Amino acid sequence: MDMDSGLTDRRRQTRSNVYRYIYDAKGFCSRQSLARELGLSLPTVYQNLSELMAAGLVRDSGEQQSTGGRKASGLSIVSGARVAVGISVTEHRLRLAAADLLLNELAYQEVDNTPIASFADMGELLAQSLEQFLDRFSIDRAKLLGVGIALPAVMSPDSRYITAAPTLRLKDTSLEGLTESIPYPTYVENDATSGGHAELFVRGSSRNMAYLSLENGIGGAILFAGAPYVGDNRRSGEFGHMCVEPGGLRCTCGRQGCLEAYCSPRRIRAAFGVPLEEFFPMLEQGGTQYAEYEALWDNMLRHLAIGICNIRMTLDCDVVLGGFLSEFLAPYLPRLKEYVAGINPFESDTGYLHLSTLRRHTVPLGVALHFIVDFLERI
Ligand SMILES: [Zn+2]
CATH class of the missing domain: 1.10.10.10 (Winged helix-like DNA-binding domain superfamily/Winged helix DNA-binding domain)
Known part of the structure; x- marks a missing residue:
């Protein structure tokens, strides 16, 4: 201050x-x-x-x-004394959220984006969408602490380039062009890491936690005693590319049988051409395509259970499910727990498995959180 x-x-x-x-x-x-x-x-x-x-x-x-x-x-x-904005970038859309100092959501908007041709173009789109968002919700720029950008990407340890981002079809790309058009402080982070940090913040507990982020790209974050474990190459918690079905479905990373290939919401869109907002009501009501919907969803839950069980086996801590797929998971949690218990030889109690506390917009809020924490540390 x-x-x-x-x-x-x-x-x-x-x-x-x-x-x-x-x-x-x-x-x-x-x-x-x-x-x-x-x-x-x-x-x-x-x-x-x-x-x-x-x-x-x-x-x-x-x-x-x-x-x-x-x-x-x-x-x-005064929670509204400062504002932080987070932008989550995925292959189909940008999700923008503004939060006050207590991480309460003040505004949220989605913007469709066409596939990225170059990072410079993406930077322009981000800057434009951001200004429109600030105008639309009358967010006072004088109170803006900064803009966090979350990407489904593995970043280099110095945060200057992307080493891999299969869902965005990017590899070894410098991040420079992404942020240079934005006239506010910026911060770029992996989407799942952002979600994990947000969960840690709202839980306010330092229990060990593996955060499994179920977005189009599946990733995660490992939080031990309230602090992130990032790994030697900043690739810890890349749960999406654990193999859950040898020789199985082709993954964006080029291999077969990854958790992401089985449990990404993209699989639903590819099979039925509908977003989650339309898929789940149809699934629940049992529409004409119910049998196919149910078969695919059950297959996703079974593979998700394998992934969860592997994480639990390795880390022996709470497993928290976040990301936009988790917004729809509550009605299916009992079934998922049953599948998890069925394949874990050590424990039938699945009390360690939770849905994230912050149920909606975890990724954009999570990356906005960076600036709130920074503010609290500097005040
Ligand atoms: Zn993979």
Whole structure:
């Protein structure tokens, strides 16, 4: 926060602690509880609060609680004081989401995109779509922390080029052209990693977790004790290319039988020409094509169960299903759990398998989160 650069480090740290305490407070938070919990004098608390309030970052929450005959008034952060935008890029569409400082979704929009001819063209489309999005939802550019871009791609350790992105048909491509038309701070991350970070953030727990991202490209993230395990080549959690059927369906990566080849939503579109929004209502109602729909979906669930079981075998931790396919999974979770239990020799209890807490728009929100975390670290 650059409210005044003359602050000493210690004073800056104190103000940061005050802000973070209010940000993290689950229940009622007052000036008195701040002083008590942070070991500060009341005058110090008052001074820091007046600075934070003048900067528009903290406000009186309007709640009151009696403490020993006196009324204490509550404090909360101003969640809309800053905004972060995330853009998820997939082969068919861009998904844009704006979030406030608590990762509440403020706006969401999808934009169809034609297959990418070059990254420079994609960069132009991103920049244009972003400005239209900001205009349409009247998002104050002065409050915009930055724009995160999530790609179904394995990135180089320095984030400067894509080493592989089969669903986008890209390989060894520099990321330069993608962000240069965007006049705000940008950050590029793998889509599944973004989703995993978002899940970790909203769960607020440091339980070990394997996050399986079910988008057109299937990937994942491994989070141990609240921190990502990225691997030696930044390719950890590439669950989509585990083999679940030797000699099976051809995958975008060129091999056969990958989890992605079996469980990608693209398989539904390829078989029936419909998006998920149309597929699942038909499946549930049992339309004329019900038998074919059901056969394909059951096959997807069985292969998904193999993938989940492999992840559990390897990592022995919670497995969380996210990505846009997970938005439709709740009614089928009991069946999926039954299949998983059926192939796991060690445990019949599938309590480790969850749908992501953040059910919708996990990827764009997850990549926007980068700027919120950055803001919290710098404040
Ligand atoms: Zn593959």
